[in-house]
Amino acid sequence: MKVFFLRIYDIYQFSLRFWKEAFLPPYEYKEVFNQFFEVGIKSLSIISLTGFITGLVFTKQSRSSLAEFGATSWLPSLMAIALLRALAPLVTALIIAGKVGSNIGAEIGSMRVTEQIEAMEVSSTNPFKFLVVSRVLATTCIVPVLAIYMGFIGLLGAFVNVYNNEQTSFVSFFQEAFMKITFLDLFTLVLKSAIYGYTIGMAGCFNGYYADQGTVGVGRAANTAVVVSMFLIFIEEMLIVTLINTYR
Amino acid sequence: MSTDTAEKYHKHTPAPIDCNNVVISLRNIRKSFGSLEVLKGVDLDVCKGENVVVLGRSGSGKSVLIKIIAALLRPDEGTVRVLGKEIDQLDARELQELRSKIGFSFQGSALYDGMTVRANLEFPLVRNQRKLTRQEVDKAIRQVLDDVGLSRTIDQMPAELSGGQKKRIGIARTLILHPEIMLYDEPTAGLDPVTSVEINDLINDVQQRYNTSAVIITHDLTCAKATGERLVILSEGKFLRQGSFEEVFHNDDPIIKDFYNYNFISDS
Numbered sequence: 001m002k003v004f005f006l007r008i009y010d011i012y013q014f015s016l017r018f019w020k021e022a023f024l025p026p027y028e029y030k031e032v033f034n035q036f037f038e039v040g041i042k043s044l045s046i047i048s049l050t051g052f053i054t055g056l057v058f059t060k061q062s063r064s065s066l067a068e069f070g071a072t073s074w075l076p077s078l079m080a081i082a083l084l085r086a087l088a089p090l091v092t093a094l095i096i097a098g099k100v101g102s103n104i105g106a107e108i109g110s111m112r113v114t115e116q117i118e119a120m121e122v123s124s125t126n127p128f129k130f131l132v133v134s135r136v137l138a139t140t141c142i143v144p145v146l147a148i149y150m151g152f153i154g155l156l157g158a159f160v161n162v163y164n165n166e167q168t169s170f171v172s173f174f175q176e177a178f179m180k181i182t183f184l185d186l187f188t189l190v191l192k193s194a195i196y197g198y199t200i201g202m203a204g205c206f207n208g209y210y211a212d213q214g215t216v217g218v219g220r221a222a223n224t225a226v227v228v229s230m231f232l233i234f235i236e237e238m239l240i241v242t243l244i245n246t247y248r
Numbered sequence: 249m250s251t252d253t254a255e256k257y258h259k260h261t262p263a264p265i266d267c268n269n270v271v272i273s274l275r276n277i278r279k280s281f282g283s284l285e286v287l288k289g290v291d292l293d294v295c296k297g298e299n300v301v302v303l304g305r306s307g308s309g310k311s312v313l314i315k316i317i318a319a320l321l322r323p324d325e326g327t328v329r330v331l332g333k334e335i336d337q338l339d340a341r342e343l344q345e346l347r348s349k350i351g352f353s354f355q356g357s358a359l360y361d362g363m364t365v366r367a368n369l370e371f372p373l374v375r376n377q378r379k380l381t382r383q384e385v386d387k388a389i390r391q392v393l394d395d396v397g398l399s400r401t402i403d404q405m406p407a408e409l410s411g412g413q414k415k416r417i418g419i420a421r422t423l424i425l426h427p428e429i430m431l432y433d434e435p436t437a438g439l440d441p442v443t444s445v446e447i448n449d450l451i452n453d454v455q456q457r458y459n460t461s462a463v464i465i466t467h468d469l470t471c472a473k474a475t476g477e478r479l480v481i482l483s484e485g486k487f488l489r490q491g492s493f494e495e496v497f498h499n500d501d502p503i504i505k506d507f508y509n510y511n512f513i514s515d516s
Contacts, residue, residue: 026378110361119358119418122318123372123425124348 014206018136021129028134035138039100043146050095051150054087055079055157063165072166076176079158084181084189088151089143090237093196096143097229101204104135105225108208109218117209132209136201143197144190151189184248192240196233203229265477269296270329271429271461272317277326279312286312287323288485294429299455299462301476303469303496303507308482310465311355314431317463318352319343331428348376351422351460355434357414359406365417366402369393373424392420395457396450412443419450423458430454430462436471448474469508481507 059079066072108131111117120127159173168176204225211221272294279287286309294300304310315321316328319335328335333346360368369389374380380388393399396416406414415435422430435451436444448471454460464475472479472493479496481488483503489496497508 026375107362114356114361115354115358116360118315118320119352119354119360119421120371121320122347122350122352123376123421124344125372125375126344 010210011202011206014132014209015202017128018133018202021126022133022137026129028130031130031134032137035134036142038103039096039135039138040142040145043096043099043142044149046095046099047092047146047150048153050091051088051153052157054091054150055083055154055159056161057157058082058087058154059158059161063161073176075158075162076155076168076173077180079155080177080181081185083154083158084151084185086237086241088154089147089189089193089196090233092147092150092193093143093200093233094230096139096146096197097200097203097226097233100139101200101225101229102222104139104201104204105208105211106218106222108132108135108205109211109221110215112209112211113214113217128209132205135205136198139197139201139204140194141197143200144193147189147193184244188240188244192236195236195240199232199236200225200229203232265295265298267295267298270294271296271331272463273327273329274313274317275327275329277313277316277323277328279309279316279321279323286485287316289326290482290485290487292480292487294461294463296461297455297459298478299451299464299476301464301466301472301479302482303466303472303479304482305467305507309485310467310482311433313482314352314433314463314465318350318431319347348425349428351419351425351427351430353415353419353422353430353432353435355437357406357411357418359409359414359417359421361406363406364402365393365398365404365406365409368406368417369421369424372421376425388424392424395423395453396420410443412439412446415439415447416450419454423454426458427460430458430460432462432464432466434466434468435464436466436468441470444468444471445474447471451475 059075062075062078063072066074066078108117111131117127117131120130155174155177158177159168159170162168162173163170207221207225207228211217213220270293272292274290274292277287277290278285290313292300292313302310302313312321316323317330319328319330319338322336330346331349333342335343335346338346359365360371363371366389369392370385373385373388389402390399393402396419398413398416398420401409401413401417406417409417419430430451432451435447439447451462451464451471452475455462462475464471466472476493478490479493480490481496481504488501488503489499497504
């Protein structure tokens with residue numbers, strides 16, 4: 001129990017240090033943009049594929065239920081609500097947790113066990129700023145962008161299914177889809193994606209930064225980064241939805 | 249005990265040592281990890297221009313000692329003064345400034361895997377001297393690569409380098425900031441004898457060319473004899489004996505005798 005609370009305290013200190021270092025110069029612009037590329041551009045293909053299939057399959061599965069009530073015309077708005085309120089941020093976060101979170105944990109972990117982080121410290125540079133701040137900033141900023149992108153790609157998947165069945169035009173599909181979407185939905189999408197991104201970055205960096213016991217520790221850091229961030233993402237999803245629904 | 253076998257490796261020309269100017273001063277350093285007491289009250293002074301070799305078996309606390317000097321670890325007790333500054337009293341900015349004057353060559357070289365040799369060398373330089381132009385950075389990189397004899401590796405990745413080359417680049421990465429103190433952690437560990445001699449020569453060359461003082465952690469007597477003006481034997485967390493190579497090994501202490509015999513297998 002004592003170890004658990006000490007761990008919580010370490011995480012708190014780690015987060016506090018992130019906020020402190022993120023706003024203090026010098027800034028590692030180059031590394032931040034490098035990480036934007038690593039997290040964003042390199043995840044586009046998997047996000048595109050997953051988003052399109054999610055939209056297409058979800059529409060296909062929902063069609064039969066709605067058809068029983070003659071309500072297939074609700075499909076565009078149903079899909080928009082499902083994708084933008086829940087599926088896009090959640091699925092994007094889970095994919096990024098698996099792809100990027102594990103990568104961050106393993107990369108920083110192996111730098112720790114091969115003394116590369118200590119090498120940065122003794123060469124009078126700040127490894128926390130270079131490794132942690134840049135990665136957490138990148139995941140926090142890029143996950144919302146990817147979630148919005150996945151939302152639209154998912155709607156494209158939904159459109160393909162709707163077009164094949166009802167020959168609805170592109171414009172009327174999207175008009176229909178966005179009729180029920182409010183500013184609060186888009187705000188929530190961005191906010192919770194940013195929180196998920198922050199969680200993924202912090203979980204990866206924290207576990208990597210404090211990795212020990214050689215290669216075993218690196219594997220453990222990568223694994224723990226994914227498990228912890230996925231667990232926290234679901235908890236956060238529940239809390240955010242509960243909170244937002246009180247305003248809706 | 250004869251030291252003839254070791255004599256042929258000893259190519260070192262001592263640099264001028266200024267013992268009125270102590271660059272590293274350790275007093276009563278104690279450090280434990282859990283119930284294991286690694287350092288049990290260690291005192292050490294390193295003079296300006298002097299290479300001090302700390303010899304000891306694996307697990308004797310050598311690396312802990314060197315990491316305490318570089319402020320990578322904090323001692324449980326005792327004081328560490330480096331270049332006249334007490335490390336415990338420094339804030340983050342002052343510590344960063346002090347560290348720019350200390351070069352640390354890691355046992356495993358600790359080169360940044362994802363960067364080329366050029367980027368490895370550029371990394372500390374551009375972060376410590378932000379006003380340098382691109383040409384000045386390039387010139388500094390080429391200069392240190394020339395100094396360690398590896399100009400051709402500039403665009404290679406660390407994975408493409410041999411163990412000896414990695415050590416040299418690791419040393420070059422510290423030299424690029426023109427440190428006043430060099431700390432070498434097992435500089436010849438894992439290297440073949442010929443490459444080890446080359447690294448020993450490089451350590452001496454760095455001392456002469458960059459006018460550095462150094463603490464060299466090793467269990468390799470050839471390295472110790474070739475590079476150190478003064479040797480210190482660390483055993484079970486305490487300094488057993490110190491002096492020149494001859495002074496240290498001309499005695500009948502069984503620990504020191506064993507250490508010598510296992511390094512220089514036999515005089516015949």
